[in-house]
Amino acid sequence: MHSQLSLDAYGVTYAHLQDGSLQFESEAALQLDDGSMLTLRMPTRHSEMLAIHEAVCIRQGWCQAA
Structure with missing residues (x-):
């Protein structure tokens, strides 16, 4: 049986700190x-990387400004 896509789609980005810098992985999640x-x-959008970097890394003092 073949599933059809619904109109529900989500973008998910994971960030983790490795060797003093943030690493990003992004996925599109589509509900069938x-x-x-x-x-x-x-790919992770550049604007999203900068926003996460600002919110997580710089404000916590974990890494330097981009």
Whole structure:
């Protein structure tokens, strides 16, 4: 049976600190009509990397300004 995509899609970005700098991984999560999820890797947008860097890294004093 073939599942159809619904209109629900989400972008998820994971960030972790490695060797003093943030590393990013992003995925698109698409909900199928049968309720299951399809996840696809995608590039992390530069603006999102900067926003996360500002919110997490610089404010906590963990790393230097980009």
